[in-house]
Amino acid sequence: DAKTTQPTSMDCAEGRAANLPCNHSTISGNEYVYWYRQIHSQGPQYIIHGLKNNETNEMASLIITEDRKSSTLILPHATLRDTAVYYCIVRVIRDDKIIFGKGTRLHILP
């Protein structure tokens, strides 16, 4: 079973920040939080990952709570091309198999 809980779907207006929550209350101390997204009929695309500290890259920001039981992926200025299913994953090492949950289907509204 997936170790994370995400809302089934979310809407966000184009140009606004999209904030996608994820609960991972049973995360272990050595598990990282990863985010991927899958645009329709494509393979998953890596977005960002983190252990304890907040992270930012050119695509998104990742905010992890102090107790590490939840996190939020932030797309700062959503565009129509960000419409996708977003998956929050917890895993120990990069080489480990990835078990996908149901993810959040993000709709960007024009």
Place this chain on the structure above:
Amino acid sequence: GAVVSQHPSWVICKSGTSVKIECRSLDFQATTMFWYRQFPKQSLMLMATSNEGSKATYEQGVEKDKFLINHASLTLSTLTVTSAHPEDSSFYICSAVDPGVEQYFGPGTRLTVT
């Protein structure tokens, strides 16, 4: 960034025939690759772990005699769907592990069995 390719990107085959899907790591050597299957509007389901030079490890409920996996080199894993049936129609995705770096996904192969 690292690239993983799949071939073909889509394939249509007749019921009862076999079809082979290739997964290649283009700029790194992957001792481990994973195969996933995805039905419409569902999440990715892990089918098997492919290790170079050894037998694949299949997830519970996946028929190893139906889904043959061969990882003959450090840059190539193949998935053969044998005696395909319409219920095998799906989107097949592979991922390849660049050791110590990251895991990268291929673009997927859409299989339609008529």
